[in-house]
Amino acid sequence: MGSSLFDEKDFLACCGSTKFAKEMVLAGPFSTHQDAIHAARHIWFNKVDVTGWLEAFAAHPQIGQTPHKTPTFAQWSKGEQSTALATANESTLQELFEWNARYREKFGFVFLICASGRSTPEILAELKIRYQNRPIIEFEIAAQEQMKITELRLSKLFSDKADTAPTIKPLSTTNIATKAEEDRVNIVGAHLTAATGAKPAHIPKRTRPPITTHVLDTSRGCPANDIEVRLEMWKDNLARPQFGEADIGGWILLGSSATDKDGRSGQLMNMVEALVPGVYRISFNTGKYNPDGFFPYVSIVFEIKESQKWDHFHVPLLLSPFSLSTYRGS
Known part of the structure; x- marks a missing residue:
């Protein structure tokens, strides 16, 4: 389905930036849905300026509130928040x-997250974690979340106007960065400095997430492929989990x-x-x-101190059917 059926209003429902919508019309028509996705990524990260990013952010309501954009935007936003609203109660909504x-x-802008399929507790936990970020870092993360939302809505847009549409997974934060997009952090920092008169924000030096792991099968002397892994954090920093106490719902x-x-x-x-x-926990589905073997699953619990928050934590698992070990690596 080509994009000749789509106008600025359609693309504005996908992303609240006027610049983005105009550029998408100019870039079309698109012969495939995938072509539209590629164009959207390029336009959002390389052609839309800081003002356009903030315009798109401002189009989104807070979780549980009504959006003020087009009816299509409002309908899609409500659908994306459905899981969050279904899992909320008066207490969690207030929090x-x-x-x-x-x-x-x-x-200076609304908390932005691709809420589709995510519960209120999950969103609240992510909000608290991201609140710790420096503004320049959070601005970039919000832009990445906006791109995920835009991709989901482009999929809906094509589905609404075609008999079939290929399923496109939302863009993950690990594969968006072409060289031009990696430079985007520096460009944004320059814009924000010019606008506010502040000193340039610190640009992160991390090249990978701060907590990573791998699994080595010591009985075979090779990496262990296709083991499910989960990373969790204890929700109450003031009351750490104690040995022997039930921790249901605490992670x-x-x-x-x-x-x-x-x-x-x-x-x-x-x-x-x-x-x-x-306190963090990495769990491995070793039983599968x-x-x-002896272990239906393995959980490694470790604590990160205030003085260690800038460090990298590599927590591997060395596994055999009847023994295991771990260590803190780098």
Whole structure:
């Protein structure tokens, strides 16, 4: 389905930036949905300026509030928030409202997250983690989340005007960065400095997420492929989990993946500069990997101190059917 059926209003429903919508019309018509996705990524990260990013952010309501853009925008936004609203209660909605207000006061724009399929507790946990970021870092993360939302909505746009449309997975934060897009952080920093008169923000030096892992099968002497991995954080930094106490409901899921042919997990958390101090847990589905082994699953619990929040933590698992070990690597 070509894009001749789409106008600025259609693309504005996908992304609230007027510049983005105009550029998408100029870039069309698109012969395939995938062509539209590629064009959207290029336009958003390389042609839309800081003002356009902020315009797109401003189009989004806070979780649980009504958007003020087009009817299509409002309908899609409501659908994307459906899981969050279905899993919310009066207490969590109030907490979410309060944290949204704190976030807006610190960063100057609404907390932006691709909420599709995510519960209120998950969104609230992510908000608290991202609140620790420096403004320049959070601005870039918000732009990445906007791109995920835009991709989902482009898929809906093509689906609404075609009999069939290919399924396009939202762009992950690990594969958006062409060389031009990597330079975007520096460009944004320059714009913000010019606009505010502030000193340039610190640009992160991390090239990978601050917590990583891999699994080595010591019985075979090779990497362990396709082991499910989960990274969680204890939700209450003031009351750390104690030995022997039930911890049901105390852990917040940060991310999950599976190990690759080299035994390394995919990205388990966002690329943040400073870690939130606290207690973390990496869990491995070892029972599925070794059905006849001794361990149905393995969980490694570790604590990151305030003084260590800038460090990198590589926490590997050395596994055999009847033994295991771990260590803190780099």
